[in-house]
Amino acid sequence: MKAGLKKKIVKEIKVDISKCTGCRSCEMACSAFHAVPKYSSLNPSKARIRVYMDEIRDIYVPIRAGGYTQAECNGRNLYIINGKEYSECAFCPASCPSRDYFKEPSSGLPLKCDMCEDEPPLSEPMCVEACKFDALTYVEREETVAMEGTPLTEKQVELKAAYESLVKTHGRKKLMDVFSQLSKR
């Protein structure tokens, strides 16, 4: 391998929207897995996957929480696929200000899929295991990528998102004041 390059495992969930039946078992399983303690409560609105559903127009799209974004998008696309109209929102994984998706319902903090990282690791993420129609399938693929600085761990990414959201709500200065006060205790 060339210097400055490295191998990386890319984890992917393949979504076949023609196979989705709208059962939302993926949401159920995701919310149970991420409950603390594990499986102790159920709440699809805390799931990091969400079936975008419109029974009347026959639209079923499972979307996975991608991450937090501060800004609303300034214009959206409408996609026409096989005669059916999908808003861009139906595919977008963002936890964003323009909608309620992928936010912890009580705190408003963003939710993000972590592919069910666990010790020992699961053979596939919970949502995939719960999907009995193969609308969701799990794929691991090896990719060669350029080396960068030390990447953030999943936990750090999560903390960073929480931090940014708190900054947004309260302002950086106020937040730092509280932190420094708390750390003095």
Place this chain on the structure above:
Amino acid sequence: MRYGETGVNLEIDLSRGSVEKVETDPRLTELFLGGQGTAAKTLWDRVPPEVEPFSPDNLLIFTAGILHSTPVPGANRVAVNTFSPQTNLMSHSLMGGFFGPEMKHAGYDQIIIRGKAQKLVYLYINNDKVEIRDASHLQGKGTTETGDVLKKELKDDKVQVAAIGLAGENRVYMASIDHGHSSAARGVGVIMGDKRLKAIAIRGTKDINIAHPAELFEASMKLHRQIADSDGCGDWMAYDEDDSFHHNHFAWGNARTRRKNFWSKELEERWRNIKYDNMDRQTSCYNCPKNCRNVIKMPGKKRFGYKCYGKDTYHMAAFKELDFSYDILGIAQEYGLDSYSTPQVMAFAIELYEAGILTDKDMPGLPADSGDRFYYLMEKIVRREGIGDILADGVSHAAIRIGNGAEAYDHNTTKKFEQLPIKLGKVNLAYFLMIATGEKMSITQIEGSFPQDPMRTMEERQKFVDNWTSPPDDKFKDYFLNWEKRDVMSNQAFCEIVDWNEAMHYIDDATGLCGFVSSFRGQFGGDVAYNIHNIPALIEGATGIEMDKEKLWEVFQRNRTLVRAINVRRGLRRKDERPPEDHWAVRDEEKEQQLLSEYYEFKGWNEDGIPTLDMLDKLGLGYVGEDLLERGILTDNDTISAKETSAAIDKV
């Protein structure tokens, strides 16, 4: 902290415009579990028999099952209960989809609606926020159309909507409450309409706590796999194109004509094409690994979903073919009409017309074609226009109002409710008992665990029995092994089989499990996911309530007996417990009545079908007995109870 339930009921009074949240007594959960069980308790306590169904004091109750919003797959049918103007008895209805689980995530096990609004309203529930809102913009709108408008208005595709259509608004007795492509039939839409409640839109984002998290989740994921892989679960008619079962064996028209050789390979091929040319996909209810609902979109028509026999009722009543049902179902769904009873009412009207009892004066401009006549009648019924106003009360009431011999054409009702159109040869005594005594009003809501028919050879039977895990007791295996002729079995065996069949429905309707993975499905193939052996651990895992087979069986007996008491208090007696006289060509009145007496005794009911004081006491329903005594429905002499009947499970 409450586990597996919210512990809160939502009380709405539409007359006063008030909203209240009431904490419930956890002991009641242990006694009645949820669903129809807790609804029956509420109706017993709060709706005395003097209350007419159209009184503001009648309640319309939506109750989630105790297993809703847990990881247990296939638990999603919400129970809808009230008193029906058609039967004057308790209406019981179930609706799959997402509504029940959403209720619990919003924080409510039960929504209890009393009173009547001044004008059309809808209820908006978003967790703790509950509002009675004006619905004038929804007046006359279709059921799924209403859901669509509300989802857009509320800007949330996860809002779950249950709505009535024009039929409910106009208090048509066959009106259903619809939630997407799921439907609650059998006499509830009419009361929602009477209360001037167009829809309930509900959204919930709260946790449901699980008592034994890891155990329940693991068991649930295993059940997911098992149900997905099993041919013995789900509605096989969603996949199997051979529907000779209904077409050759059920009666067409006004439950009148058998067409024993109707089905053919050529027909099957043609209908398969109609289906797949117009089917978008098969869809599921919440957290279920089966996709039983066929979603159809005919060119230029509204999209609709159906299950099982729902695709046959209209064309069989009109002597048409599948394309006719596909054309009319989308419209009927938007009007919010029950697809089981409505086609029978229309076929009944057409028979009366052909017999000269109804004339062109009653039905001006009636088209010549039977299919066109159905559209004509549907429009009249949902608007209560002309003859439609009479027909909208269902076959029995319409027959009485029309008179002039029309009563003779009301030949397929029991307790004034339209039964499935089945006309057979020799009486099947298990079915006699089920149709006579069932209080969920349809045979589909009581049959289901024990197979419908014997198998020919001992070898086949043995093989079936070897893989059969659901019977509560091995004696059911013996009954099946020794069963040669459909109508020959001991009375004791008939009683026990019917009791087991009924037990599973009462358990499902309290837990919220769907009959297609449980109570209804075992009769076809035996390999059903849920049974009296594995449900107790799931309830315990979700709620922490100690539960075993005996205790769950007692919940069934309690719920069942309470429903009986509710209806007895409103006048139900033995004389009403008669299947349609022509359900079988060959009857044996003496034998049937002897069996009915034995069954009553087995159930702990007296000769008139009224629960005895002993039985009521045994189930912790002493207060029910006292009330029946006070009203003179029972007397002190009525203590003679059944022999020791722990029903199908004697000390196992």
